[in-house]
Each structure stands twice: as C-alpha cells, then as structure tokens.
Amino acid sequence: MDASTSVARAAVIGVGNEYRRDDGVGWAVVACLARREKRRPLPHGVRLTCTDGDPGRLISAWDQVQLAILVDAAHARPARPGRVHRLRLPGELPSTPREEAGSHGFPLGATLRLARALGRLPEELLVYAVEATDTGLGTGMSPQVAAAVEPLAQRIEEDLLRRFRSGQ
Numbered sequence: 001m002d003a004s005t006s007v008a009r010a011a012v013i014g015v016g017n018e019y020r021r022d023d024g025v026g027w028a029v030v031a032c033l034a035r036r037e038k039r040r041p042l043p044h045g046v047r048l049t050c051t052d053g054d055p056g057r058l059i060s061a062w063d064q065v066q067l068a069i070l071v072d073a074a075h076a077r078p079a080r081p082g083r084v085h086r087l088r089l090p091g092e093l094p095s096t097p098r099e100e101a102g103s104h105g106f107p108l109g110a111t112l113r114l115a116r117a118l119g120r121l122p123e124e125l126l127v128y129a130v131e132a133t134d135t136g137l138g139t140g141m142s143p144q145v146a147a148a149v150e151p152l153a154q155r156i157e158e159d160l161l162r163r164f165r166s167g168q
Contacts, residue, residue: 008045008046008047008064008065009043009044009045009046009065009066009067009164010043010045010046010047010065010066010067010068010069010160010163010164011046011047011048011049011061011062011065011067011068011069011122012029012030012033012046012047012048012049012069012071012156012160013026013030013049013050013051013058013061013062013068013069013070013071014026014027014028014029014030014031014048014049014050014051014071014072015050015051015052015053015058015070015071015072015108016050016052016053016072016073017052018139019137019138019139020135020136020137020138021132021134021135021136021137021138021139021140021141021142022073022081022130022132022133022134022135022141022142022145023073023132023135024073024139024141025071025072025073025130025132025141025145025148025149026050026070026071026072026073026130027050028141028146028149029071029128029149029152029153029156030048030049030050030071032149032150032153033048033153033156033157034048036153036154036157040157042157042160042161043160043161043163043164043165044164045164046160046164047065049061053072053108053111055110055111055114055115058070058111059111059114059115059118059120062115062120062121062122062125063120065122065123066122066123066124067122067123067124067125067126067163068122068124068125068126069125069126069127069128069156069159069160070108070125070126070127070128071127071128071130071152071156072108072127072128072129072130073129073130073131073132073135073145074129074130074131074132075131075132075135076131079131079132079133080131081131081132081133081142081144081145082130082131082142082144082145082147082148083130083131083148084128084129084130084131084148084152084155085127085128085129085130085131086126086127086128087126087127087129088124088125088126089112089124089125089126089127108127112125126159128152128156130145130148130152131145132145133145
C-alpha cells in the first residue's frame with residue numbers, strides 16, 4: 001500500500017471543551033459536518049476529529065495530512081460573538097498577551113512552534129476562529145456562537161469539495 005492511500009488527505013479538527021459553553025464551538029462544527037456527511041459525503045480521505053487542545057493530541061490529529069483545518073473559539077477586543085476569522089498558516093499566528101493558555105492549557109502558537117521544531121506541521125493549516133462571549137463552566141453555546149455553526153460547517157464542506165474534487 002503506498003503512502004498516499006494509507007493516510008488522510010485532510011483533517012477537520014474541532015478544538016475546545018463542550019463543558020465551557022462557547023468553547024464547544026469547534027466540536028459543534030465537527031458534529032455538524034458529520035451530520036451533513038450523511039446527506040452529502042465529504043471527499044475521500046477527510047478525517048473529522050475533536051480534541052481538547054492538548055499539544056500532543058492536536059499534533060497527532062493533523063499528523064500526515066496535506067490540509068488540517070482547525071476550528072476553535074477565540075476572544076477578540078472589541079468582541080463580536082459569532083464572527084469567524086480565517087487564518088492560513090504557516091504565517092504569522094497572532095499571539096495572545098503573554099501567550100496565555102486559556103481553557104486549553106497550552107496556546108496554539110506554542111503548539112505550532114513545537115510541531116515545527118518536531119517536523120510535524122501539516123503541509124497546510126487553516127484556522128477558523130469563532131469569537132466567543134462566554135467560556136465559563138456549563139453547557140450550551142451563546143445564541144450568536146451557535147448561529148455560526150451551520151454556516152461555518154457549510155463553508156468548510158464547500159472548501160473541501162473544491163480542494164479535493166473526485167479523487168484529485
């Protein structure tokens with residue numbers, strides 16, 4: 001079996017914690033993609049997964065893929081909950097003040113630097129950051145963030161279909 005058929009071409013990775021309200025948006029987008037896939041299959045070789053943001057699990061989730069798409073909650077000032085930011089990496093990842101870890105325990109920028117040092121970055125990395133309003137303990141997202149889930153899942157699905165048309 002050659003390497004091109006033994007690994008996924010793309011991974012969509014929901015990052016977060018469904019018990020921290022809006023921080024569950026990454027997992028919700030991946031769940032939405034899984035539901036949509038039952039009606040309209042994603043291209044062959046697309047893997048859907050969720051992680052809590054632990055560096056080892058995150059690096060393993062994107063291991064050996066051409067394209068990794070991360071979906072995570074983000075804080076911005078001024079905040080507009082539900083607004084989606086799209087970052088293409090490698091490139092400059094905006095850092096949080098003092099590289100604060102937030103609810104994941106390790107900032108994404110530090111994880112990317114670690115993956116680069118280990119030679120374990122994907123060929124291409126897209127980050128969809130959804131502005132959050134409430135990442136306190138509890139379940140259920142704010143209405144603005146919940147409203148962003150379906151359109152973002154559709155956007156990611158369309159991106160994947162364009163990128164990996166029937167066996168390309």
